[in-house]
Amino acid sequence: GNSVTQMEGPVTLSEEAFLTINCTYTATGYPSLFWYVQYPGEGLQLLLKATKADDKGSNKGFEATYRKETTSFHLEKGSVQVSDSAVYFCALGAQAGTALIFGKGTTLSVSS
Amino acid sequence: GAVVSQHPSRVICKSGTSVKIECRSLDFQATTMFWYRQFPKQSLMLMATSNEGSKATYEQGVEKDKFLINHASLTLSTLTVTSAHPEDSSFYICSARREGLSNQPQHFGDGTRLSIL
Numbered sequence: 122g123n124s125v126t127q128m129e130g131p132v133t134l135s136e137e138a139f140l141t142i143n144c145t146y147t148a149t150g151y152p153s154l155f156w157y158v159q160y161p162g163e164g165l166q167l168l169l170k171a172t173k174a175d176d177k178g179s180n181k182g183f184e185a186t187y188r189k190e191t192t193s194f195h196l197e198k199g200s201v202q203v204s205d206s207a208v209y210f211c212a213l214g215a216q217a218g219t220a221l222i223f224g225k226g227t228t229l230s231v232s233s
Numbered sequence: 234g235a236v237v238s239q240h241p242s243r244v245i246c247k248s249g250t251s252v253k254i255e256c257r258s259l260d261f262q263a264t265t266m267f268w269y270r271q272f273p274k275q276s277l278m279l280m281a282t283s284n285e286g287s288k289a290t291y292e293q294g295v296e297k298d299k300f301l302i303n304h305a306s307l308t309l310s311t312l313t314v315t316s317a318h319p320e321d322s323s324f325y326i327c328s329a330r331r332e333g334l335s336n337q338p339q340h341f342g343d344g345t346r347l348s349i350l
Binding site: 152153155157162163164165166167170172210212214215216217218219220221223224225226228 | 274328
């Protein structure tokens with residue numbers, strides 16, 4: 122079946138450090154891929170998405186490239202800020218109208 | 234602006250009380266909405282898929298009689314936690330997804346923090 126695996130956290134970084142959060146997936150067909158961010162006490166916000174192979178999603182300095190050959194969608198940011206501290210979820214959308222399949226989430230903590 | 238509105242954001246009540254949480258799709262009609270539960274520092278657990286005009290589809294292990302879902306219109310789904318007990322305390326989040334293509338993201342409400350005393 123379809124599944125998403127993302128690196129376990131927590132990830133602890135200093136401000137301006139480079140961030141990578143790994144995400145790999147298993148799916149039949151050609152799913153769409155998403156990254157969501159959850160700030161403390163809030164719901165999930167869509168951060169970026171990619172709908173086909175080699176697409177790059179980007180937003181707020183975050184990027185992720187849909188790699189079909191490695192079934193990956195790693196999240197990266199060149200210089201993190203304290204305000205980026207949150208939980209990040211990788212998700213897969215395989216069928217229209219059905220719930221996205223989420224990874225377990227990775228907690229990012231950035232200190233100044 | 235918000236695409237999905239969830240209300241209330243926080244509820245504190247006594248054990249045995251029933252609590253209703255509303256989820257509204259503001260930007261589009263949603264024949265399907267989703268309800269999640271999230272424990273502290275844990276991932277989202279899909280509880281059920283709410284279907285407009287028909288019965289909800291519950292995930293394995295979720296009590297249908299405990300968590301009543303009603304999806305009476307294309308923009309509103311409600312989750313009622315019946316006779317709530319302390320173990321039902323959690324963060325509940327609803328979401329909706331546009332119909333049509335698998336590339337549509339899910340839009341989430343801001344969640345409801347439920348605390349049962």
